[in-house]
Amino acid sequence: MPHSQHPIEILRFNTCGSVDDGKSTLIGRLLFDSKSIMEDQMEALERSADITGGGQINLANLTDGLRAEREQGITIDVAYRYIATPRRKFIVADTPGHVQYTRNMVTGASTANLSIVLVDARLSVIEQTRRHTFIAAMLGIPHLVFAVNKMDLVEWSEDRFLEIRDAIEAFLPKLDVFKDVKFIPISALNGDNVVDRSEKTPWFEGPTLLRHLETVHIASDWNLSALRFPVQWVNRPNNPTNKELHDFRGLSGQIAGGIVKRGQKVLVLPGGLRSTVKEIWTYDGPLHEAFCPQSVTLVLEHDLDISRGDMIVGFEGLPGMSAELHARVSWMQPKPLQPGRKFFLKHTTQTVQAIVTSIESKVDIHTFDPEPNPGELTMNDIGEVRIRAAKPLVFDGYGANRLTGSFILIEPGTNATVGAGMLLPPTAMVKPEYDDFAI
Numbered sequence: 001m002p003h004s005q006h007p008i009e010i011l012r013f014n015t016c017g018s019v020d021d022g023k024s025t026l027i028g029r030l031l032f033d034s035k036s037i038m039e040d041q042m043e044a045l046e047r048s049a050d051i052t053g054g055g056q057i058n059l060a061n062l063t064d065g066l067r068a069e070r071e072q073g074i075t076i077d078v079a080y081r082y083i084a085t086p087r088r089k090f091i092v093a094d095t096p097g098h099v100q101y102t103r104n105m106v107t108g109a110s111t112a113n114l115s116i117v118l119v120d121a122r123l124s125v126i127e128q129t130r131r132h133t134f135i136a137a138m139l140g141i142p143h144l145v146f147a148v149n150k151m152d153l154v155e156w157s158e159d160r161f162l163e164i165r166d167a168i169e170a171f172l173p174k175l176d177v178f179k180d181v182k183f184i185p186i187s188a189l190n191g192d193n194v195v196d197r198s199e200k201t202p203w204f205e206g207p208t209l210l211r212h213l214e215t216v217h218i219a220s221d222w223n224l225s226a227l228r229f230p231v232q233w234v235n236r237p238n239n240p241t242n243k244e245l246h247d248f249r250g251l252s253g254q255i256a257g258g259i260v261k262r263g264q265k266v267l268v269l270p271g272g273l274r275s276t277v278k279e280i281w282t283y284d285g286p287l288h289e290a291f292c293p294q295s296v297t298l299v300l301e302h303d304l305d306i307s308r309g310d311m312i313v314g315f316e317g318l319p320g321m322s323a324e325l326h327a328r329v330s331w332m333q334p335k336p337l338q339p340g341r342k343f344f345l346k347h348t349t350q351t352v353q354a355i356v357t358s359i360e361s362k363v364d365i366h367t368f369d370p371e372p373n374p375g376e377l378t379m380n381d382i383g384e385v386r387i388r389a390a391k392p393l394v395f396d397g398y399g400a401n402r403l404t405g406s407f408i409l410i411e412p413g414t415n416a417t418v419g420a421g422m423l424l425p426p427t428a429m430v431k432p433e434y435d436d437f438a439i
Contacts, residue, residue: 011218014093014109016136017118018128022149026118026188027081027094030210033195034083087214106135106330106420110406113218114143116209121154121185125167131365133168137175138328138382138422140402142221144181147209151201152187158203161185174368177399180216184209222292223401226317227258227266230348230404231310235297250281250297251306253349256403257396258314260298261289268304269311269394269430270321275300293403309350311394311404313430319404320426321394325354325387328398329377333411333418336376337385343418344410345389348403351410353390360384384424397425 015023083090095109109115115136119129136144146168154160165183172181184193185201186209192198195210207215232253260266264277279299280287290296298312306312313319331337337356345354361370362383370384377383398405409419 009218010089010091011114011213011216012091012093012112013114013116013213014095014112015116015118016095016109016132017149018120018123018126022120022188023118024094026116026147026149026186026194026209027092029188029191029194030083030092031081033191034085034210085210085214090213106139106332109136109139109141110420112139112141113221114145114213114216115141116145116147118147118149118188119164119168121148121150121157121160121164124164127366129168130171130368133172134175134363134365134368135330135382137177138330140177140398140422142177142179143216143218144178145209145212146181146183147188148183148185149188151185151192152190156185156200158201161204171368179221182206182212184212223257223396223403224259224291225257226319226396226401227260227264227312227314228256228292228319228396228401228404229253229260229298229312230256230350231306231308231312232349233308234306248299249303250279250299251312252295252297254295255290255292256348257292257401258317259289259291260296260312260314264314266300266312266314267318267430268306269313269319270392271305271310273302273304273306275302275304277301309348311348313394318430319394319396320428321392321430322426322428323389323392325389325393325395326424327385327387327407327421328424329383329385329409329422330420331377331379331381331383331418332420333416334379335418336378337381337419338376342412344412345387345393345407345421346410347393347395347407350393352393354387354409356385357388358386360386385421387421394430395423395426398422400425 015026017023081092081094083092093109093112117129117132117136119125148161148164151161184206185204186193188194192200193204193208195208197208230253231251235248235250235252237248260277260280262277262280265274266277267274277298278301280290281297281299282294287296329337337359339356339358342353342355344351359374359377361372362374362377362381364371374383396404405423407421407423408417409421410416411418
């Protein structure tokens with residue numbers, strides 16, 4: 001793509017809330033009203049209209065793809081849908097509302113820029129509202145929207161809307177991670193304030209949901225203050241017909257934080273080798289600088305022994321490096337997590353053996369307070385654990401960098417992902433013990 005053109009920005013968001021709050025209907029409404037539905041999908045919807053009674057199209061069927069979901073009227077699996085408007089592209093994760101599917105919500109929300117928590121205007125704030133808000137906070141999602149749905153069933157009462165807003169704002173300070181929080185009164189079924197502004201809420205001066213999704217500022221969500229470049233693979237074309245590429249040796253991967261520039265001095269961890277960035281390559285050609293989350297190939301001045309799993313960092317804002325890890329874990333397996341269990345731990349581009357040495361606490365989802373020494377974590381529990389890895393990891397706290405501060409636990413033998421982890425800030429940073437860059 002020519003450098004004069006800017007690609008349309010992509011916003012990733014997820015919907016969450018309790019069962020029957022209208023998550024799937026809301027996404028269906030966004031798809032329908034933004035004309036993001038294929039003709040064959042539209043025909044299938046119209047054929048299934050008689051299922052709902054009254055001949056109305058069931059918008060939830062656009063996202064609830066499993067037969068069991070349609071029959072029960074619930075969401076079980078995470079459904080991803082794609083919406084595009086002239087302003088922005090969207091990747092939407094429709095996540096389940098049932099408590100037993102908390103792990104699915106964690107999966108669907110893990111890459112989101114924004115989370116939409118649906119609240120049933122009739123029921124106000126319930127346990128699932130608190131649970132999903134807590135998970136959004138734990139996952140470091142910077143932008144939050146409370147969509148107060150089914151306002152038509154409470155006569156579009158401004159007092160009811162404000163009562164729900166006040167109840168939520170009472171517990172938000174305990175979480176204290178969101179850059180911005182919006183409250184929007186909607187009817188997903190009828191489309192009020194979803195894409196088009198509703199005449200039924202003259203007292204509401206905020207944007208419609210789609211307008212907010214199109215305009216919320218996400219460019220600064222990435223950590224651009226400290227370079228993090230996990231090496232994914234060593235790029236050696238070895239093309240005998242191309243003399244320019246014959247000796248090419250680059251380091252390919254996705255920038256997980258910060259900005260990298262030609263001529264920048266860098267440190268390669270965990271080995272402590274140092275060099276200077278000679279070239280930055282992309283599919284479209286060379287760059288003078290690149291930034292998170294671009295995928296690039298770096299060429300260094302020196303031919304160092306670097307392999308997959310190593311991390312290239314700048315000298316400003318150094319990361320932590322340790323085999324002793326302290327993390328929050330969302331447990332996803334029916335078999336409980338108990339101290340002493342061994343796993344494979346996948347962090348950025350490397351996988352290491354690890355053992356859970358202790359479980360320090362479990363979150364009480366009603367109060368957000370920790371319950372000390374629970375003994376084990378059962379499925380869908382969230383708790384703090386201590387982990388010892390087979391070799392040191394180079395990492396940041398999850399709050400500082402979602403890419404270098406996250407990991408998954410994999411069960412040996414089955415290769416099943418059993419836990420999603422968020423690292424707490426390192427107790428000590430890397431300290432380079434030299435002043436020059438001579439190899």
